[in-house]
Amino acid sequence: MQIFHIAEKSRWDAAKLAGSYAQSTYGRTLEDEGFIHASREDQWETVRERYYADAPGPLVLLTIETDKLTSEWREDTVGDTTYPHIYGPLNPAAVVHEKPLPRLQRHGTARPQESFAKLFFAEIITRMCAAVLVMALAIAGHYAAVGIFGEDRGLLGVIVGAVVGLAIVVPLLHRRNARLKA
CATH class of the missing domain: 3.20.170.20 (Protein of unknown function DUF952)
Structure with a gap:
């Protein structure tokens, strides 16, 4: 048997x-x-x-x-x-x-089983895209602050832009990770 x-x-x-x-x-x-x-x-x-x-x-x-x-x-x-x-x-x-x-x-x-290399590169690309988005919003914040308040407020614009970028990216990454675990 x-x-x-x-x-x-x-x-x-x-x-x-x-x-x-x-x-x-x-x-x-x-x-x-x-x-x-x-x-x-x-x-x-x-x-x-x-x-x-x-x-x-x-x-x-x-x-x-x-x-x-x-x-x-x-x-x-x-x-x-x-x-x-x-x-x-x-x-x-x-x-x-x-x-x-x-x-x-x-x-x-x-x-389906996924290769380690595929998962690794997908994670790198996701994180790089998130970083580029945060940097783009920081740069946009700089130019917006300079255009509205003048040259001396450029750093404040960078900080605000980066915070806005993180406020967008962090929840998206958390939601993605939760979806991958399910």
């Missing part, structure tokens, strides 16, 4: 090198829970949406052949259904397939 377990890729890679996997579920160890959570094929997607939606790193779906397990396993009643649990460490030889899983958005659909 095949059962399934969702694992953080980094923990699974370390377990393959160590020869034993002892993570029960996201944020909980075998020692914490007393068993490793697993699921049937019809259950793993629901488990992923419920418990792994906010996982920051890459995930893999492990397909486990129960005949190859060195630890005891059984189906336990949980609510109105049953789930398979492994009562001991998972030996990597029992894993017959591992499949990378794309990140989920909060509402449960797959979010």
Whole structure:
């Protein structure tokens, strides 16, 4: 019989090198829970949406052949259904397939993985545009103050223009960051 377990890729890679996997579920160890959570094929997607939606790193779906397990396993009643649990460490030889899983958005659909370089350059460009806007408003403030009040009020215009620019840019950046986290 095949059962399934969702694992953080980094923990699974370390377990393959160590020869034993002892993570029960996201944020909980075998020692914490007393068993490793697993699921049937019809259950793993629901488990992923419920418990792994906010996982920051890459995930893999492990397909486990129960005949190859060195630890005891059984189906336990949980609510109105049953789930398979492994009562001991998972030996990597029992894993017959591992499949990378794309990140989920909060509402449960797959979010495409973006490269670090793309995210890095997008952040740099966003911040540079914000800085240029603040500087442009500071310069516009200087010329407006000189035109209205005379040469001796140019510095005041720069300060007012920069403050107005920051008052525009900071909330926009906060809103953008909140949107990216969602």
